[in-house]
Every structure is written in C-alpha cells, then in structure tokens.
Amino acid sequence: MGQSLSMETRIADRFKSFVAVQDMENVLRSCVHCGFCLATCPTYQILGDERDSPRGRIYLIKALIEGKSDGEETRFHLDRCLTCRSCETTCPSGVQYGRLLGEARQLLEDQVPRPWFQRLVRFGLKQGLSYPARFSLMMTLAQWIRPLLPKNLQQRVPQRTKKSISIAQHSRRVMFLAGCVQPALRPGIQEAAMRLLDGLGISGMVSRQAGCCGALNHHLGDEAAALVQIRANIDAWWPAIEAGTIEAVITTASACGVEVRDYGHVLRRDQHYAEKARRVSALVSDIGEFLARELGQNEDEQRLALHSLGMDLSASRGKVAFQIPCTMQHGLRSQDTVQGILRASGAELSFVDEAHLCCGSAGTYSILQPTLSNALRTRKLMHLQAGEPSVILSANLGCQMHLEQEAEVPVVHWVEWLDQQIMLDRQQQAIRA
Ligand code: SF4
Numbered sequence: 208m209g210q211s212l213s214m215e216t217r218i219a220d221r222f223k224s225f226v227a228v229q230d231m232e233n234v235l236r237s238c239v240h241c242g243f244c245l246a247t248c249p250t251y252q253i254l255g256d257e258r259d260s261p262r263g264r265i266y267l268i269k270a271l272i273e274g275k276s277d278g279e280e281t282r283f284h285l286d287r288c289l290t291c292r293s294c295e296t297t298c299p300s301g302v303q304y305g306r307l308l309g310e311a312r313q314l315l316e317d318q319v320p321r322p323w324f325q326r327l328v329r330f331g332l333k334q335g336l337s338y339p340a341r342f343s344l345m346m347t348l349a350q351w352i353r354p355l356l357p358k359n360l361q362q363r364v365p366q367r368t369k370k371s372i373s374i375a376q377h378s379r380r381v382m383f384l385a386g387c388v389q390p391a392l393r394p395g396i397q398e399a400a401m402r403l404l405d406g407l408g409i410s411g412m413v414s415r416q417a418g419c420c421g422a423l424n425h426h427l428g429d430e431a432a433a434l435v436q437i438r439a440n441i442d443a444w445w446p447a448i449e450a451g452t453i454e455a456v457i458t459t460a461s462a463c464g465v466e467v468r469d470y471g472h473v474l475r476r477d478q479h480y481a482e483k484a485r486r487v488s489a490l491v492s493d494i495g496e497f498l499a500r501e502l503g504q505n506e507d508e509q510r511l512a513l514h515s516l517g518m519d520l521s522a523s524r525g526k527v528a529f530q531i532p533c534t535m536q537h538g539l540r541s542q543d544t545v546q547g548i549l550r551a552s553g554a555e556l557s558f559v560d561e562a563h564l565c566c567g568s569a570g571t572y573s574i575l576q577p578t579l580s581n582a583l584r585t586r587k588l589m590h591l592q593a594g595e596p597s598v599i600l601s602a603n604l605g606c607q608m609h610l611e612q613e614a615e616v617p618v619v620h621w622v623e624w625l626d627q628q629i630m631l632d633r634q635q636q637a638i639r640a
C-alpha cells in the first residue's frame with residue numbers, strides 16, 4: 208500500500224479546522240492493523256485489493272488527513288465501501304469504522320469536489336429519494352403509466368393499493384417512522400406492523416412532520432441536509448416524547464433504525480438538540496426488537512403470545528430463508544431477534560451460508576456501484592436459495608427490493624409475512640368454526 212503504518216497521525220494544517228478531525232484521529236489510533244477484518248469484508252472478498260478492505264481504507268483515510276494524498280484515490284476506494292460495518296463486528300479492538308468512514312466522506316465532499324456528472328447523479332438521488340412527498344408524487348405518476356413502462360421498470364413500480372387498516376385507540380402508544388420511500392413503495396409493511404401491535408394492545412402513530420431518517424444524505428456525504436432532516440424528525444416527535452404519551456419510536460427498516468439510534472452521537476455538539484437527540488436514540492426500536500420484547504422472554508412465551516394473536520401453532524409454515532440485513536446484524540447488533548420470532552411462529556429456517564456478507568443493496572450503492580452490487584446479490588441469492596425455501600424474508604426494504612429483482616422465490620418483509628400468516632390462520636379457524 209505504501210502508506211505509513213505509524214499509529215500517530217500528524218494532521219495536516221488545512222484539516223485542523225475540520226470539526227470532527229480529532230474524532231477521526233481517535234478512531235485511527237484504535238486500529239492495531241491486525242487485519243482480522245479483511246476476512247469478513249465483502250469488497251475485499253470480491254476484489255482482493257487491500258485498498259478495498261477496512262484496514263486499507265483506514266490507511267487511506269490516515270494518509271488523507273495527514274495531507275499525503277490528493278483525495279482522489281481515497282475517494283475511489285471509499286465509494287466502493289458498502290458501509291455494511293461487517294468489519295466492526297469482526298474487529299477485536301472495537302474500531303468504530305462506520306463513524307470514521309462517515310467523517311472521511313464528509314471531509315472529502317467538502318474539500319475535494321467531485322466531477323460534475325457525479326455531483327449531478329448524487330443530487331438527483333438526494334432530491335428524488337429522500338423527500339417522502341416528492342417520492343410519493345413520482346410513484347403515483349409512475350403507477351398511472353405503469354402499463355406503458357418496460358417490463359423491468361414495471362417490476363419496480365408497485366400496483367396501486369387501497370389503505371385498509373383500522374387501528375383501535377389503546378392507552379399504550381408508539382410512534383412509527385414512516386421513512387422516505389417505504390410509504391409509497393410498500394405501505395403494507397407499516398400496516399402489518401401496526402396490526403400486530405394493535406393485537407398486543409398498542410397503538411401506532413405517525414407524525415406527518417417527520418420524514419426521511421437522514422441516512423441517505425449521510426451516506427452520500429451531505430451532512431448538512433441530513434442534519435436538517437434529523438432535527439425535523441426530533442421536532443415532530445418531541446411533543447409526544449415530552450408529554451410521555453409514546454413509549455418508543457419504531458422503525459420497520461433496519462437501516463433507518465441504525466440512523467435514528469445514532470442521532471444522539473450526530474447531534475452531540477448541538478446545544479439545542481443534544482439532549483433531545485439522546486432521548487430519541489434511547490427510545491428507538493426496530494420492530495423486531497420491540498415485538499420480541501412484547502411477545503415474551505423466550506420462544507415458548509413468544510409462541511403462546513402469537514397463539515393469542517390468532518396464530519395456529521399446529522399449522523406448517525414451510526421452509527423460509529431469512530436475509531439478515533447488515534444494518535440489523537452489524538448496526539443494531541440484533542443478530543437473532545427476528546429469527547427467534549420466526550422460529551416461534553413455526554417457520555423452518557433454512558441455513559444461510561455467509562450470512563454476515565452484504566447483499567449489495569446498501570442504500571444507493573446498487574445504483575452507484577452496480578457491478579459490485581450485482582456480484583454480491585448473485586452470491587447472496589445463491590446462499591439464500593440453497594436450502595430451497597418457499598420465500599425469502601428480510602427486515603429492510605432496500606435489501607428486499609434489491610434481492611427480488613433476481614430471486615427465484617418471493618422476497619417479503621418478515622413483518623408482512625407474519626401478519627399474513629396470522630390472518631390466514633384466523634380465516635381458516637373461522638371457516639372451521
Ligand atoms: S479495523 Fe480492527 S480488525 Fe481491522 S485492522 Fe484495524 S484493529 Fe484489526
């Protein structure tokens with residue numbers, strides 16, 4: 208690599224005013240360069256180039272802030288990183304690679320302008336995807352002209368559906384983060400989550416003032432735009448949090464859960480929002496984490512709780528494969544939560560090799576790095592389909608939509624699948640009664 212292996216980082220004068228450079232230096236110092244992370248890094252596994260490994264990227268970032276690189280090479284290899292954080296799970300020294308990467312991307316965006324075409328593409332992605340009202344309007348238009356679209360585009364535009372959910376008012380309440388693209392693309396996911404919670408005596412609310420969690424802008428290195436969205440979400444939820452009327456903020460996409468859990472860190476230097484952000488981070492729960500707590504301490508208790516919701520414990524659910532998103536396993540560190548609920552429901556979970564490796568979706572990665580993304584999807588689907596499941600379940604819409612483009616079986620959010628199983632069981636019981 209030709210980079211300095213010294214632990215000490217001599218920050219170049221021109222970067223000394225960058226507010227997060229000391230945080231970056233602290234992360235750099237925690238890396239002992241052991242290289243354990245290379246074995247679990249998807250890009251290193253595919254490309255075999257150390258500059259496309261966590262350790263290599265750490266060297267490149269160190270050289271950047273020491274003023275030993277012009278930034279172009281660093282950016283090339285940081286752009287190829289999926290932000291999957293598999294390296295963090297593997298690292299024995301607790302290196303916070305994800306935070307280092309975020310700061311380095313921000314620094315590069317500020318200091319080393321991209322070519323105009325790249326800037327245009329990124330601008331289009333941010334403007335098109337991270338504003339729910341705008342995206343919803345675009346999707347409505349696409350649904351009108353759906354029959355005229357080429358087949359591959361038709362698959363990406365869902366059929367128009369009528370909202371059918373009616374939720375009782377309970378004294379226990381939670382706030383849902385609707386997110387940016389999910390309400391338009393797969394409204395059924397949140398509806399299913401709300402129905403399940405309703406059965407447990409909990410009402411789900413949504414604030415219209417809340418929007419995108421900020422992850423998309425963060426990953427594209429636009430910290431300023433992400434902060435606007437994060438503060439807007441906190442403002443939207445704060446009255447309910449302050450009044451004590453909600454007991455959790457629920458996310459149904461694990462990627463959003465990771466972002467919201469980081470609000471306290473992201474706004475730690477903001478004197479107006481630091482405390483509020485810390486409270487929000489403490490309240491956020493992925494729907495899997497929340498349901499697991501509500502259903503019971505172990506799978507036996509969860510089975511009984513699912514039975515009380517209408518699930519037939521004697522029914523066969525068939526073989527399912529669970530794709531555990533990186534944001535769930537490496538970000539939320541919630542490795543077995545959903546799989547426990549699925550087992551409690553009676554599903555037979557097929558073994559999935561290389562479960563720690565990313566599927567290649569990674570937010571806008573599938574658009575910006577299609578070759579690597581497609582290679583990872585092919586590899587992931589090979590493992591997911593090896594056990595011949597009847598359905599692949601996921602916990603993140605981005606992964607779900609990425610996988611379903613090439614999957615041989617349906618790919619469904621696990622919450623929708625669980626809700627459907629309960630509804631089918633109830634219908635069967637009604638027919639038999
Ligand atoms: S990031 Fe962690 S695992 Fe990778 S080289 Fe550094 S200390 Fe070792």
Ligand code: SF4
Pocket residue numbers: 247248249250251259260261264287288289290291292293294295304
């Ligand atoms: S975040 Fe993922 S792709 Fe990026 S360096 Fe770490 S393991 Fe590799």
